[in-house]
Amino acid sequence: MVNRAATALRIGATTLLRSQSYLGAQYRRFRGKLGAPKAITVMAHKLARLVYRLLRWGHEYVDKGLQYYEDQHRQQQLHSLQKKALKLGMLIVELCPGD
Numbered sequence: 001m002v003n004r005a006a007t008a009l010r011i012g013a014t015t016l017l018r019s020q021s022y023l024g025a026q027y028r029r030f031r032g033k034l035g036a037p038k039a040i041t042v043m044a045h046k047l048a049r050l051v052y053r054l055l056r057w058g059h060e061y062v063d064k065g066l067q068y069y070e071d072q073h074r075q076q077q078l079h080s081l082q083k084k085a086l087k088l089g090m091l092i093v094e095l096c097p098g099d
Helices: 005-018 022-034 037-059 066-087
Strands: none
Touching: 005 022, 005 037, 022 066, 037 066
């Protein structure tokens, strides 16, 4: 027996591939890391949690946008690199464009 809600959420997750939204950027990053089938499952779970929150507590979904996601991901990468460099006794210095 196939769960119709799960099928609908998976279809919704696959449409995120071309979406220029926060969720679309997240899906594309997961797809690159995990492969398409796992990424679809992960995003279907995320959509299920969002739908639950919307229905249960009446929260509104506000898309933060593609640029917000990219900026957050960049900051996480920089922080991770700085921690790794400190463990190796090095320091990372960010150059300003034009210097």
